[in-house]
Amino acid sequence: xxxxxxxxxATGESWKLSLNHPFVLGIKNGDLPLETFKFYILQDIxxxxxxxxxxxxxAAQADDFSHTAMLAExxxxxxxxxxxxxxxHAKILNISDREMENFQPAPTAYAYTSHLYRxxxxxxxxxxxxxxxxxxxxxADIGKTYQDAxxxxxxxxxxxxxxxxxxxxxxxxxxxxxxDQIAEEVSEKEREKIKEQFIIAxxxxxxxxxxxxxxxxxxxxxxxxxx
Numbered sequence: 001x002x003x004x005x006x007x008x009x010a011t012g013e014s015w016k017l018s019l020n021h022p023f024v025l026g027i028k029n030g031d032l033p034l035e036t037f038k039f040y041i042l043q044d045i046x047x048x049x050x051x052x053x054x055x056x057x058x059a060a061q062a063d064d065f066s067h068t069a070m071l072a073e074x075x076x077x078x079x080x081x082x083x084x085x086x087x088x089h090a091k092i093l094n095i096s097d098r099e100m101e102n103f104q105p106a107p108t109a110y111a112y113t114s115h116l117y118r119x120x121x122x123x124x125x126x127x128x129x130x131x132x133x134x135x136x137x138x139x140a141d142i143g144k145t146y147q148d149a150x151x152x153x154x155x156x157x158x159x160x161x162x163x164x165x166x167x168x169x170x171x172x173x174x175x176x177x178x179x180d181q182i183a184e185e186v187s188e189k190e191r192e193k194i195k196e197q198f199i200i201a202x203x204x205x206x207x208x209x210x211x212x213x214x215x216x217x218x219x220x221x222x223x224x225x226x227x
Contacts, residue, residue, distance in 0.1 A: 003183035004176050007130075007195060008137075011202040018138055018206045019145055023213040027159060030151025037155070038093040040212035042100075043109040047208075050113040052078035054120050054132055061125040067178065074171070092155055107218055108211035112204040119197050126182040130194040133175050134202040139163045140172035 001009075008015065018024070023040070026032025055075035062068045089095065105113075119131035143163025151157055162168060183191055210216070 003180050003191065004133075007133075007179075007198045010195065011134075011199055014202050014206050015138070015141070018202075018209060019142060021206070021209040021213070023209040024142060024146075026213075027156045028146045028149045028151060030153045030156055032153075032156070034093060034153070034155075036212060036215065038089075038095065039215045041089045041093060042095065042103055043106055043208070043212060046103065046105045046109055047113060048078055048081060050116065051132070051135065052076075054116045054128065057120040058125065058128045058132065061120070061128060063125070070174065070178075077171075089155070104218075106211050106216040108204065108207045108216055112201075112208060115200055115204060119201075123193065123197060124186075124190065126179065126186055126190060126194045127197045129175065129179050129182060130198040131201045133179055133198060134205045136172040136175045138202070138205050140169055143168060 023032065023036070026036070052075050055071050055078055059068045059071035059075060062071060090100070116128075116131050120128045123131075140163060143160060143165070146160050147164035149160060151160070179194070183194065186194070
């Protein structure tokens with residue numbers, strides 16, 4: 001069994017919950033309220049800005065320059081995706097400049113990106129790649145699992161098609177293969193640390209859906225709204 005297969009097995013329940021979360025099923029069925037999706041997109045724009053930086057940090061950690069080049073390119077593509085998401089979805093979802101300027105990340109979005117930085121700043125190259133991988137892998141699985149879905153809402157069709165695309169599936173497999181290669185070259189102790197980073201990141205992926213579905217906010221904002 002490949003090392004990454006053991007990681008997916010270790011997160012099996014979280015994976016199942018993620019694929020069948022009401023947020024994801026709402027996209028697949030086309031009945032997720034657009035306001036809920038708008039909340040998600042704003043959080044995802046924030047996430048992608050930091051995710052791109054983590055790619056760049058991983059590129060700097062790599063000893064093999066081919067890995068540096070690959071990750072630097074992915075950092076560029078992630079930044080471009082962030083701009084595309086902003087330009088396309090902002091128009092469709094009526095996201096105003098003021099909303100962007102006053103944006104505040106939800107607790108889970110802030111915590112997830114903080115986890116990525118912790119992996120990159122205090123961990124190894126393998127730990128950084130492991131923390132990044134669940135985002136690739138889960139979205140690729142969602143795209144593959146629901147590629148035949150036909151939600152009536154065009155924005156949901158495009159969202160699913162993006163992650164079902166050959167380009168995204170290939171990019172994901174590159175990350176999976178890279179982590180397997182790293183795992184072959186490190187100690188068992190290091191593999192355990194890599195596994196821990198992967199498991200935590202996968203839990204944050206599930207939490208990200210829940211955050212979006214419930215429109216999570218900071219406790220002080222929630223309490224203030226009740227006064």
